[in-house]
Amino acid sequence: MARVLVAASGGVAALKTPHLLRLLRARGHEVRALATRRALEFVTPLSLAVAAGGEVATEEAWFQPTGRALHIDLARWAEVVLVAPATADALAKAALGLADDLLSATLLAGAKRVAWAPAMNEAMWLAPQTQGHVERLKALGHAFFGPAYGPLAAVGEGEGWGRMLEPEELVERLDGFLTPKDLGGLRLLVSAGPTREYLDPVRFLSNPSSGRMGYAVAEAARDRGAEVVLVSGPTALPDPWGVEVVRVESALEMRQAILERYAWADAVVMAAAVADYRPAEVLKEKEPKVEAERLLRLVPNPDILKELGERKGQKVLVGFAMETGEGLERARGKLLRKNLDFIVLNWVNREGVGFASPENEVVLVFRDGRVEEVSRRPKRQVADRILDHVKALWAS
Template sequence: MRGKRIVVGVTGGIATFKAAALVSRLSQMGADVRVIMTESATRFVTPLTFQTLSRNRVAVDTFDEQDPSVVAHIDLADHADLFVIAPATANILAKMAHGLGDEMLSTTLLATRAPILVAPAMNVHMYQNPVVQKNLQTLKERGVYVIAPGEGMLACGYEGKGRMAEPEEIIARIEEILGASLPDWRDKRVLVTAGPTREPLDPVRFFTNRSSGKMGYAIAEAASRTGAEVVLISGPTSLAPPPGVRRISVVRAEEMLKAVLEELPRADIIIKAAAVADYRPVTVSDRKMKKRDETIEIRMERTPDIALEVGKRKGNRFLVGFAAETDHVEENAREKLRRKGMDLIVANDVTAEGAGFEVDTNIAAVYDQKGLVARWPRMSKERMAERLIALIGERLNDR
């Protein structure tokens, strides 16, 4: 952190007091911190507080030009190694998503080429509003980092998701962003699988699992940022494909196997993050099955093992798999790694809080044929994807 130039944008919300703690800690760690406040933010905490903590003048008014040799907002935009918006209100998120610049902070953000991290903070219903979620999705698609708010009692009296992440969490994320080193894969082709598969029972019902596809989509997005050509083979999800990524949509395990084998010859790296259904009904009815008896028996058969088939054909390609486990995590993951000829396997205990399906974070351990390679604490799936891509890059360099 020492010597890093960080601009902290503070917007108007009760979480502004947390921004003071954030600025204080960053300064203590040796960062060169500059603060931009919106007019609303000054209603909660004075600029003098942030000036004292950062030991730099605080910018509030776009037209308050103190140094005639520079234009203030352009100078701050050029100065930053990283922009952190904490708290980020629904208002500033909307401005960023739609390119508005009507005060010092939004204008400076339009001019910067530095990475941007936003820490949303607002009422739970505001945060869940589809417009706010759409703006956040737009920002993510443009490469803006988002650290999700926490859950709990909010200042407005409601309880739910909307509390700004704690300063310690934000600092950890800052360190990760500033330290992230993705490989240059402009000459490579990456094949990623994501999401669940569905195995039909009749025209209405099917067997599936709880995979949301978030981990696989994050991996595809991180791989795309290396310059690689990325193909994402996805089961049914509600997620939009990352920019620049070609998505092939499938439903059943058999369809995913076919798509993977068709794309495999042109791939250099295969990352199997999909949660493929292990079994399917032996008989699929072409009409809806009616309720008749108190119980029903359904015979199931194995679906094709896609990772195993890829392992048999991978040649010199680099193969990474995932193991979602509930017990004996290391033992089961390493056995899967060995049996399917993988180079790495990412294992997680889906019973752990903040890991596994239907959440925005993950906790994982990575193994190779010799044993444990890395153990990653709870972090966003986007950050874990970056770490995985960086680790694969290191392994390819070692080759």
């Protein structure tokens, strides 16, 4: 976790800054708040102080006769400054090296890392002057989170580019910005979620997979610097930022998407719960309900993981094994049959770690006979442990 100075400049999106501060604290970061004079026309010092858990750095505090240089103290304390919202004026001052308010002076005083969450009218964001300032700041190593496309604050402006990212996404972006890029150069292909095998236009066979584990792997790899393609079955999860997402439904569609991108990848993590069977016949029209018993004939789907293993070469290949019992020997057999580097064994019937759970506990089984137990923890942490082993194999 990091020491984060959240600086609000003067835009209506400053109303969201207290929520951002609370989310950062909940994530474990140590935070302080800074507000320009214009920002305090939209949000009160009290709301910022309560959210930050401490005093707010303001223009008034800057000029108190304490003998201290508040902007110097803030720049030295912060491991990262997140300007949210970031107005066109704040960007311009920083790009030009001005220091006529507390925010610009703090940035000029040697702030270690700086990230901006722009919030302004689309015309202002797209103006050549603003884009020039953005490029200047990027050249100095500053990061930009957004802006997003959506409803603009001014009456009658409709939608456009310039809306500040929501606090939840800003927290995710900041964590990614702070994460060491130890997977830089890795091209990772990840599968996630269930597949659907249609009986007719409205009925299908599927499973309860939420896709959370595969998405966690994709997001963790992205934050660690990898280039990631995520092939996802139907889920309720939003597309992760910074990841190429390919949406599919059936096992056959997933197979095609995976094989088309397999040559590109250095490593593959197959976390999807792919259906083993599909209906032998798919009806073009919905079949009316009848009281009589109906028999359904199924045919096997292609074994995608086995196909990948047959073409493995020097790639790192990771599979998953979902079991209801111990399953260690079955997982080891699957590992060898499908030519995997290691397999992730987890259980569908253990309370708190089954389908759709935010947590997981797994056993990693390796080709050389090693077994590593990963105790119950958030799926993002499980993903990082999987990626630690992918990194070691990729680098070897």
